[in-house]
Amino acid sequence: MDEVARSGSLKAALAQGERLLGCDPTAALEQAREILRIAPYQRDALWLAAAALRSSGNAVEAARVEQTAIDTSGQDPDLVRAGSAIGAGRLREAEHILRPLVHTRPRDAVAIRMLAEIAMQLGIYVEAEAGLRRALTIAPGFADARAALATALMHQNRPDEALEEFDTLLAADPGDARTTIAKAQMLGQLGEYAAAIECYDRLLQLRIDSPRAWLGYGNILKTVGRREGAIAAYRRALTLAPAMGEAWWSLANLKTWRFDARDIAAMQAAASDPSAQPGDLIHLHFALGEAYEVAREFEASFGHYSEANRLRRLSIDHDAEALTRQVSSGIALHTRTFFDDRKDWGDASAEPIFIIGMPRAGSTLIEQILSSHSAVEGTAELPDIPLLLQKMMVEQQGGSPLAYPEITARLGADAARAFGKDYLSGTRLHRKAGKPFFIDKLPNNWLHISFIHLILPNARIIDARRDPLDCCFSNFKQHFARGQAFSYSLDDMGRYYRDYVRLMDHVDQALPGRVHRMIHEELIADPEREIRRMLAALDLPFEEACLHFHENARPVRTASSEQVRRPINRDGVERWRAYEPWLGPLKLALGDLV
Incomplete structure (x- = not known):
């Protein structure tokens, strides 16, 4: 407490630690530890301690402290509010929360990662990449940021670099289902379907019975025309997670699938559960719409389609008037004369x-x-x-x-x-x-x-x-x-x-x-x-x-x-x-x- 008290405040103590970091990492680490003795999960102090440990050459301990800081972020009220806004599609609101935080807490890799997620959702992949690389400079072991970086690279048509990032993650944890699924999805986007299937086979051979792995496996099998295998994979996902809306929708999305009465009852029960997640509900209502359409119960079918669309629209930012203006601008600008003046470009x-x-x-x-x-x-x-x-x-x-x-x-x-x-x-x-x-x-x-x-x-x-x-x-x-x-x-x-x-x-x-x-x-x-x-x-x-x-x-x-x-x-x-x-x-x- 002495060091914190002499600094006058937590903010001053952290500022002093930042100043020490550039010239005396050992003293900066001691300053961070003083703060953590009083507030063991003070995230800014954790980031300061991790930076000091890295500067001192102690990468292993730095990685442990960085992970503690990342885990602690889930309790930060500001980051929780920003995360909720991102999840609901309120990106501007989230950005207004995060930018001041990143300015005052430049080592907060989680806040930087969340800002990069906003750029990703807006399709500004160059900006997203810059933010994710900054987060990884602070916390090289930040797996979620590295996986997001791979996605940002893929969106920029840099698949070789993206796959390197996934391989870095899998070298550290070969059984990481989330990373394996993401890599397999990327291979599928590249048309490397055999390699994607091999990723899933390897994961499932490790007895990692993940519903999302089975779902992704089913999607790849569907793509290559292995319909029965896809159905079996979706069914396995539902055995593990009966309320998994995306698996029910994947069956419906085969367009040639027919649900039986037990399937419809199971989907109805999942959709009626008060604890159901919005993403599951959207998929469940789309699937039920398809099921009742096949049964020729069109009013019930339309009701489910409408509810699915209503829920999905809540998280979508679409401005129909802006699109109309964009089309009108194109019509006004791109005349025959415009194109004649640019012939053979x-x-x-x-x-x-x-x-x-x-x-x-x-x-x-x-x-x-x-x-x-x-x-x-x-x-x-x-x-x-x-x-x-x-x-x-x-x-x-x-x-x-x-x-x-x-x-x-x-x-x-x-x-x-x-x-x-x-x-x-x-x-x-x-x-x-x-x-x-x-x-x-x-x-x-x-x-x-x-x-x-x-x-x-x-x-x-x-x-x-x-x-x-x-x-x-x-x-x-x-x-x-x-x-x-x-x-x-x-x-x-x-x-x-x-x-x-x-x-x-x-x-x-x-x-x-x-x-x-x-x-x-x-x-x-x-x-x-x-x-x-x-x-x-x-x-x-x-x-x-x-x-x-x-x-x-x-x-x-x-x-x-x-x-x-x-x-x-x-x-x-x-x-x-x-x-x-x-x-x-x-x-x-x-x-x-x-």
Whole structure:
């Protein structure tokens, strides 16, 4: 107590310890220990002690003290409030709590990690990486920060570095289920499915019976077409955790699964439990919506779909009006004259084939058809275009800050070509088959079509279009792993569809013939005719294999994975009609499109 008392206050004692750290780590450590004798779990003193131990060369003891500081953070009221705000999607509120804390407590690796999480959720991965590296400089053994760093690196298309971070974690704890699952998920995103399955096999051989491991294992098996194995894995997860909403939804998301009465009763019981977590409830209600739809109990089904969407919307920050303004700005800026003035900009490669449009509009079916062609490789919903846009906005191209689409007016010919080359370089890691052309199937790239044209003027673009009511209701029934914030409200969804059609109509005028439109209902009605038309638009010869796409054994990651392994059928046509009594807000938002 003497040292603390002489300093006059805890704050002064900590400040004195910080000053000593630079010149006399031993004295700084003693100062921290004096504080900890009075307040054994004073977190700032723990961080000070850990820093002093590292400066003195005692890394083992430093790591122990750092872990104590990390564990203690769960009791800090400010960090608890910030964590709750992040979990609820109130990112600005969390940032307002955390930034002053990090300023006054620069060694608090947990607060820094939480700030980085906000950047991650906003998609600002460069900033997230910087924060996570800072946290790891303070606490090299901070496993959660290292796992997050791996994710941030992956989002920046740096998979080799990301895998190194996971391997560092697994070297310290080979049986760490969370890290193994995260590594396997990353390998799956890279298309390294055999390696991902090996990760799960190794973990399960260690008898680490983790529900999340079984869930992830099931997801990978589903992707590669091992349906029965996936079902068994999901069932094992539910044996271990009967209320695990995500496992129930994963079964429902097979789209060809049928729940029995016991399943429905188990889900109802889990959803009625007052202690159920919000994430489980969302998945349970989506799964129950699917179960009652199959049973043709449409009112009950819609009730569960509505509750699932209501709960999900609470944690989503979607501004429909802002999207409408963004589309209007793009229409005003990206005129035919705008594009004529920038003719032949960008990289000349014709390798990419973009499939854009609304989610649940048949884009996976189109990808499956095209990837059955000997010259075309299917990849995934690639993040590269949004990442390049983020890079462009960070660089700002000089002058005052602008957002997309206005920022494209500052793009020069050299920069457009460089961005095109960056895209081709970044997507190369997803290309495994060495074919001349590859597919980028991120539907939301419709919003960035002008940027795509500027940087890749010879890339092919297909607009996957589906009946607005079928398409929007199919989105309403779907719980997406990430993104698609517009899809959890019938009104938001109708506005989103209208903005999408409005922009694509403008593109048809400003860049006539640039986009080939594939109407889902026409493809179902006459597959050969529409497939021949599409291949001709892509300058590809017709191949019979494209008609037999369902025999293609390629991995498929999207919710339609089981559906595209069957011949074309009309199962999804006019499914909305059974729910028509409750779709008034959607029809109103769609307006004259219905």
